[in-house]
Amino acid sequence: MRVGLVVVSHSTKLAEGVVELAAQMAPDVTVLAAGGLPDGEIGTDYEGVLAAVQQADTGAGAVLLYDLGSAQMTAEMAVESLPDPGGAVVVDAPLVEGTVAAAVAAQGGADRAGVAEAATAAGAAPEVSEPAAAAEGARTAELTLRNEVGLHARPAALLVRSIAGLDADVRIRLGDDEADGNSVLALMSLGARKGDRIEVRAAGAQAEEALRRIEALVERDFDE
């Protein structure tokens, strides 16, 4: 059972497009579009949003993302009118990045708070940073990317999903930049391409398993 997502937009096309993008990276997550008025005009449809939230919440709750001001109000009203308003939450996040980050977090089994946090965090600049000193007992592996698109959106999402839930702090390094292995956006920001050599560093009780999974993924060329 995974957290579901609802994309609330003034525009039918915008909502559907964002859903299409997010669904590609999170095949098992219910991501629903609630865009436009019933007649296709620009606007937000309270009843449509309410129905979408109820459908998206399959037991683990739902997270709503919105485009502009009144979509936020409509989303909040819909959540307040649920039989259990605690079952869903409206998050203030960039619509595209936030939905993608939330979808990947939900795919990885994060709970509602975790999914909401992933969406919100997508608003901050991606966490590409100077490499930190290696943690005590950290394990590292150097891997060469052989897949066509490198650490682009889909492979980055696969990498995050492969280690979701493991007790391991994973950092991916390319040259002088380092990214959090749990952040799709940060991984994409590394700009790692085909042929690049990345260094994977993992610490924690399941560091070994995390390394093993990432190595397998790279060897499989991210199933391209």
Added chain:
Amino acid sequence: MACAAGDVVAALREAAEVIAEHRVELTDLDRPIGDGDHGENMNRGFAAVLSTLEEVPDTPGAVLKNAATTLISKVGGAAGPLYGTAFLRAATAVSGKSELDAEAVVAALRAGLEGVVARGKAEPGDATMVDALSPAVEAAEAAKGDGVAALLGAAADAADKGAESTVPLVARKGRASYLGERSAGHLDPGARSTALLLRAFATAAGRA
């Protein structure tokens, strides 16, 4: 006089008529600073409210609640959640009463204002409907000793003035806020529709 359910229905009928008359004006106000649909949205919402008034609920609160849910589902723009919340909070404030005296009408107006502020998070001076509604509630409070029609008249006068006061303001909430400084020099359409609604309520109360 006190307002029974039938009087609230009469006020909503008057409101629907006034909104229909001013549909083009509201949209014209919205066009340069918003998305140019305020008149259409409000008219669609109040026309829908009108069509639900054939079977009249038996208390003022029930009439207001019915209007709230209709506005929430039919208006479509920001005005839907905002007016919907205002009517819903007003309905809750007077729920169970069979008639509204001056005190109850003021309580309903105040609850409506609080609902709008909670929903839209706007403050006075942001160039929104709060700039019309907030002084209207104060004026209604001050005039409540003179009866329902008088207090609604005072509220409508204050709302007109409040709406006018949005002209020089730079919008800080809503679609107009994206325009920054360029939003100054325009009468806020939401403040205008608020003033129109209060005037309609006052007109209906004056006839009762």
